[in-house]
Amino acid sequence: MTPYAVLLGGYVGLLAAALAVDVLGRARFEPFRPLALVLEAALAERVTRWLIWIAWAWLGFHFLAR
8 A cells, every 4th residue: 555545545534534523513412513613612712723723834834735
């Protein structure tokens, strides 16, 4: 298996997990919340907005800029 296939499989797995958590949250399954509510709560604070921006820039610079 090539490293590209492993990386692509990892991203697909993360996307599937995020979608599963969102579906469980929308179905009102107790420990989960919809991703929109989680992002709304996270982006309410200035510090978390900066941390998310820095993480996004780091990911883009290291993995997506080729």
